[in-house]
Amino acid sequence: MDAVTSSIPLLVFVIVGTIAVASSILVVAMRNPVHSALFLLLTFLCVAVLFVMEGAEFVGAVQVLVYAGGIMVLFLFVVMLINVRNLPDDRILSPYWTGGALVGAAVFVLLVALVRPGVYHEQNDNPRALRSTTVNARHRVVQPDGRTVRKRYTRQQVVGNSEAIGMALYRDYLVPFEVASLFLLVAMVGAILIGKRELGSDDEDVDPQYIVDRVAEEKEIKEAMSA
Amino acid sequence: MPSTSDFLMLSATLFTVGLIGVILRRNMITVLMCIELMMNAVNINLVAFSHMLGSLEGQIFTIFIITVAAGEAAVGLAIIIQLYRLKSSINVDDARNLNG
Numbered sequence: 001m002d003a004v005t006s007s008i009p010l011l012v013f014v015i016v017g018t019i020a021v022a023s024s025i026l027v028v029a030m031r032n033p034v035h036s037a038l039f040l041l042l043t044f045l046c047v048a049v050l051f052v053m054e055g056a057e058f059v060g061a062v063q064v065l066v067y068a069g070g071i072m073v074l075f076l077f078v079v080m081l082i083n084v085r086n087l088p089d090d091r092i093l094s095p096y097w098t099g100g101a102l103v104g105a106a107v108f109v110l111l112v113a114l115v116r117p118g119v120y121h122e123q124n125d126n127p128r129a130l131r132s133t134t135v136n137a138r139h140r141v142v143q144p145d146g147r148t149v150r151k152r153y154t155r156q157q158v159v160g161n162s163e164a165i166g167m168a169l170y171r172d173y174l175v176p177f178e179v180a181s182l183f184l185l186v187a188m189v190g191a192i193l194i195g196k197r198e199l200g201s202d203d204e205d206v207d208p209q210y211i212v213d214r215v216a217e218e219k220e221i222k223e224a225m226s227a
Numbered sequence: 228m229p230s231t232s233d234f235l236m237l238s239a240t241l242f243t244v245g246l247i248g249v250i251l252r253r254n255m256i257t258v259l260m261c262i263e264l265m266m267n268a269v270n271i272n273l274v275a276f277s278h279m280l281g282s283l284e285g286q287i288f289t290i291f292i293i294t295v296a297a298g299e300a301a302v303g304l305a306i307i308i309q310l311y312r313l314k315s316s317i318n319v320d321d322a323r324n325l326n327g
Contacts, residue, residue, distance in 0.1 A: 006228075013229040017237045024241050024264055028248035033256045040260050043241075047267050050234070054278040056286050059270075059293075066293050071263065071300045078304045079256060082311050094320070100250030104243055111239035115232055129281035168283050169290070180294045187298030195305035197312075 009053060016053075020046035037075045044068045055130045058162040132158045133167040234275035242268035255310070255317040259303050266296045 023042040030036045044067040051060035094100065134154045141151045159167075169177050241264060248261030270289045277285025307317055314321050 009228045013233065017233075020237070021240050021244070024244045027260055027264060028244060028252065028257070033254060033260075036257050036260055040264065043264065044267065047271060050237075050271060051274050053229075054234070054274050056274045056277065056289070059274060059286050059289050062290060062293055063270075066297055067263070067267075071297060074300055074304055075256065075260065078308060081308060082256075082317060094251055094253050097251050100247060103250060104247035107246055108239065108243040111242065112236070115235040115239055130278065130283060130286075164283060165286055165290070168287055173287055176291065180291055184294065184298055187301050191301040191305040194302065195308050 013053065016046045016049045033079045034076065037072060037079060041068055041072050055161065058165045128158050131161045131164050132156050133164045231275050231279045234271055238268045238271040253318050253320055255307050255319055258319060259300065263296060263300065266292060
């Protein structure tokens with residue numbers, strides 16, 4: 001019975017990993033971008049399961065929320081904005097596909113040659129390390145001359161994975177965290193600026209210079225009338 | 228429990244599939260999806276090493292990579308929309324000159 005229960009994680013890994021690889025191949029192979037996007041969603045969910053298996057529950061939740069929730073909706077939205085109907089390429093592959101396949105195979109062989117002989121088999125012997133954080137505390141110390149002094153020290157405390165990541169993000173990685181928020185602001189402004197429609201000749205009523213000229217013209221007419 | 232090298236092998240496979248997609252496909256949206264796939268493969272690596280070493284740094288890095296991926300997807304899709312307005316095509320081979 002114990003052998004069966006201990007082999008369950010390996011079984012889950014094999015099944016989820018197979019689904020992830022198969023759906024990622026289908027992302028590349030599908031002709032219709034909507035199908036590609038849905039298979040990409042399946043891959044993201046499988047990767048989230050793998051994250052949870054490795055003790056990264058918070059990262060798995062973020063993966064589902066941000067990737068499967070946000071980025072996929074963005075992709076599907078753009079696919080719908082662009083008329084897919086008149087896009088079907090007669091050839092979906094680039095003309096340099098032999099070179100591309102060779103480069104891909106070479107990179108795969110390189111990665112396998114890097115990974116395979118490595119000594120990555122020993123597992124972390126302290127499974128609580130991923131869900132513990134340090135807290136500041138004080139304790140009383142009796143000095144040799146009889147006085148008691150309160151001394152600060154830090155100790156490890158086991159909390160949840162989310163809380164440990166929160167403490168690390170807001171304490172040890174505060175500056176990168178703020179820079180990331182600035183990065184998101186810049187990306188948002190850039191996306192709006194790039195994606196907005198250019199002012200054409202059709203909609204000159206909303207051109208700011210046109211409105212300014214129009215206001216000045218009406219002011220002149222009004223002054224002429226009152227004079 | 229699968230060992231760390233199992234996770235690394237899976238990540239290498241996903242990364243290669245994404246790379247081949249970036250090189251071979253001509254639809255720009257699919258190319259962007261393959262880039263997201265490669266970022267996910269890297270995230271698997273980071274979380275696997277975080278698990279192996281018993282340290283939270285890998286997970287923190289993963290969160291930052293997810294942030295960057297979100298920004299990159301937003302800007303990339305905006306560029307694709309603008310290119311589609313200009314060329315009426317999202318084929319990567321049609322975007323050949325820099326000033327439109």
